[in-house]
Amino acid sequence: xxxxxxxxxxxxxxxxxxxxxxxxxxxxxxxxxxxxxxxxxxxxxxxxxxxxxxxxxxxxxxxxxxxxxxxxxxxxxxxxxxxxxxxxxxxxxxxxxxxxxxxxxxxxxxxxxxxxxxxxxxxxxxxxxxxxxxxxxxxxxxxxxxxxxxxxxxxxxxxxxxxxxxxxxxxxxxxxxxxxxxxxxxxxxxxxxxxxxxxxxxxxxxxxxxxxxxxxxxxxxxxxxxxxxxxxxxxxxxxxxxxxxxxxxxxxxxxxxxxxxxxxxxxxxxxxxxxxxxxxxxxxxxxxxxxxxxx
Amino acid sequence: xxxxxxxxxxxxxxxxxxxxxxxxxxxxxxxxxxxxxxxxxxxxxxxxxxxxxxxxxxxxxxxxxxxxxxxxxxxxxxxxxxxxxxxxxxxxxxxxxxxxxxxxxxxxxxxxxxxxxxxxxxxxxxxxxxxxxxxxxxxxxxxxxxxxxxxxxxxxxxxxxxxxxxxxxxxxxxxxxxxxxxxxxxxxxxxxxxxxxxxxxxxxxxxxxxxxxxxxxxxxxxxxxxxxxxxxxxxxxxxxxxxxxxxxxxxxxxxxxxxxxxxxxxxxxxxxxxxxxxxxxxxxxxxxxxxxxxxxxxxx
Numbered sequence: 063x064x065x066x067x068x069x070x071x072x073x074x075x076x077x078x079x080x081x082x083x084x085x086x087x088x089x090x091x092x093x094x095x096x097x098x099x100x101x102x103x104x105x106x107x108x109x110x111x112x113x114x115x116x117x118x119x120x121x122x123x124x125x126x127x128x129x130x131x132x133x134x135x136x137x138x139x140x141x142x143x144x145x146x147x148x149x150x151x152x153x154x155x156x157x158x159x160x161x162x163x164x165x166x167x168x169x170x171x172x173x174x175x176x177x178x179x180x181x182x183x184x185x186x187x188x189x190x191x192x193x194x195x196x197x198x199x200x201x202x203x204x205x206x207x208x209x210x211x212x213x214x215x216x217x218x219x220x221x222x223x224x225x226x227x228x229x230x231x232x233x234x235x236x237x238x239x240x241x242x243x244x245x246x247x248x249x250x251x252x253x254x255x256x257x258x259x260x261x262x263x264x265x266x267x268x269x270x271x272x273x274x275x276x277x278x279x280x281x282x283x284x285x286x287x288x289x290x291x292x293x294x295x296x297x298x299x300x301x302x303x304x305x306x307x308x309x310x311x312x313x314x315x316x317x318x319x320x321x322x323x324x325x326x327x328x329x330x331x332x333x334x335x336x337x338x339x340x341x342x343x344x345x346x347x348x349x350x351x352x353x354x355x356x357x
Numbered sequence: 358x359x360x361x362x363x364x365x366x367x368x369x370x371x372x373x374x375x376x377x378x379x380x381x382x383x384x385x386x387x388x389x390x391x392x393x394x395x396x397x398x399x400x401x402x403x404x405x406x407x408x409x410x411x412x413x414x415x416x417x418x419x420x421x422x423x424x425x426x427x428x429x430x431x432x433x434x435x436x437x438x439x440x441x442x443x444x445x446x447x448x449x450x451x452x453x454x455x456x457x458x459x460x461x462x463x464x465x466x467x468x469x470x471x472x473x474x475x476x477x478x479x480x481x482x483x484x485x486x487x488x489x490x491x492x493x494x495x496x497x498x499x500x501x502x503x504x505x506x507x508x509x510x511x512x513x514x515x516x517x518x519x520x521x522x523x524x525x526x527x528x529x530x531x532x533x534x535x536x537x538x539x540x541x542x543x544x545x546x547x548x549x550x551x552x553x554x555x556x557x558x559x560x561x562x563x564x565x566x567x568x569x570x571x572x573x574x575x576x577x578x579x580x581x582x583x584x585x586x587x588x589x590x591x592x593x594x595x596x597x598x599x600x601x602x603x604x605x606x607x608x609x610x611x612x613x614x615x616x617x618x619x620x621x622x623x624x625x626x627x628x629x630x631x632x633x634x635x636x637x638x639x640x641x642x643x644x645x646x647x648x649x650x651x652x653x654x655x656x657x
Contacts, residue, residue: 356410
């Protein structure tokens with residue numbers, strides 16, 4: 063099924079980037095969790111302290127909502143602010159934005175190195191001129207990609223679990239695991255896309271342009287989409303039409319709201335990520351066995 | 358028995374680039390030289406032989422098997438030196454050769470070590486920092502170490518210094534002596550002359566001629582350059598009924614072509630003249646090649 067010497071070669075040439083990505087993401091997790099762990103949640107003050115203010119407003123025949131309208135703030139954000147939880151904020155921004163970035167870079171660079179870069183430079187000649195089948199080469203490279211991402215997230219999730227137990231236990235462990243699973247499935251799907259472009263094109267510039275292009279669009283759209291998200295809308299800093307961007311980024315398939323709310327919507331979206339991975343990995347592998355490789 | 362058989366091979370890249378209707382056979386134990394100018398299609402032919410790319414029409418057969426993307430099992434018989442050498446990113450020369458040996462299922466590194474010694478290759482150097490020559494040597498070791506039956510070499514001596522080129526020629530001859538069949542492209546006429554049995558000349562993607570090296574080595578027409586002491590002799594000589602190729606009046610020098618059977622008559626004629634020098638100009642593959650190209654060009 064796979065070629066061990068080729069696998070060793072691929073591990074050797076990508077190990078540096080793997081270790082840097084894995085450790086950096088772990089470090090980011092640690093910093094953020096320590097920061098969150100030290101937050102004194104503002105909502106924990108005694109709500110009874112508000113009672114005299116509300117009574118005073120009522121006595122004067124005024125409503126709190128009207129006060130906001132007078133100042134020019136949408137009164138809807140009152141309910142938003144009342145239910146706001148800093149953990150939600152962190153989970154919805156940290157995992158799908160900060161957590162995504164480095165694995166995204168990893169997939170784009172490694173994906174390109176698996177085929178296109180080696181064809182472009184010509185080094186694949188030394189593999190193709192051995193009795194290893196093209197399909198075996200493709201499966202070996204895919205196995206490396208899938209396993210390296212799995213190991214990366216096993217490590218990162220391990221760090222996250224330890225941090226959750228020791229420093230910041232504001233989120234349930236189950237949700238932590240699901241958020242990380244979502245992140246890893248997204249990374250896998252992204253890897254399959256870069257794998258496919260790398261297998262299709264014989265030039266690095268083409269493979270990188272498409273893989274990097276998708277990665278960039280997904281990432282920027284996620285950030286822009288945040289402004290249209292319920293979270294930002296509730297905080298009163300949302301811009302509703304920006305929600306459009308959430309529809310064009312694959313990162314939306316890590317449905318953080320569903321995971322945090324405990325609904326089951328995320329399951330189908332995880333399945334879509336797995337489906338994308340299967341399609342792209344298969345397409346890339348088949349393509350690689352059926353094309354001219356000028357080395 | 359022909360080991361490599363190329364039949365009507367065409368790979369058209371448009372704008373008259375590519376290779377067109379190539380027909381060649383390489384017999385067992387033969388070294389075939391594949392000579393052509395830059396961009397004439399040598400590498401395209403070789404990529405077709407290796408099955409890395411598919412022809413638009415025609416075919417390549419190795420050991421009677423038609424080569425295509427899925428004939429990787431043939432690779433256990435083949436050693437390959439690519440035209441442009443770039444290594445995977447896996448450390449030093451040793452690591453690369455060891456990994457390559459694993460890929461071809463080679464356990465015995467004795468011959469590899471012999472080749473490393475013969476080419477004076479420092480395998481502890483990092484692949485990234487290797488000079489062109491070192492890369493070339495590493496690729497040669499990788500192709501030859503498994504003692505393959507067939508060697509496909511794309512300009513294998515590029516970047517080697519003249520001394521190493523000699524050693525490489527030795528390695529080629531060793532391979533030939535143990536019965537290997539070799540297809541070698543080159544633009545170094547000298548090494549082709551020293552090693553090849555036959556040479557195919559490629560121009561603009563077409564084979565314009567295939568020559569037996571014996572015919573070049575044992576050419577019955579010899580070329581001589583003769584310098585005279587003075588203008589008088591020079592002027593008198595050019596009126597002789599002799600096949601004059603060129604003359605340089607300034608140096609009182611002429612170039613003539615003489616058939617071997619007429620050499621005695623020619624010497625007698627020369628007896629009547631005061632010579633400054635006479636030298637034979639060796640008939641080389643390079644001259645043959647240039648003459649052929651000019652022939653083709655004038656025919657166009």
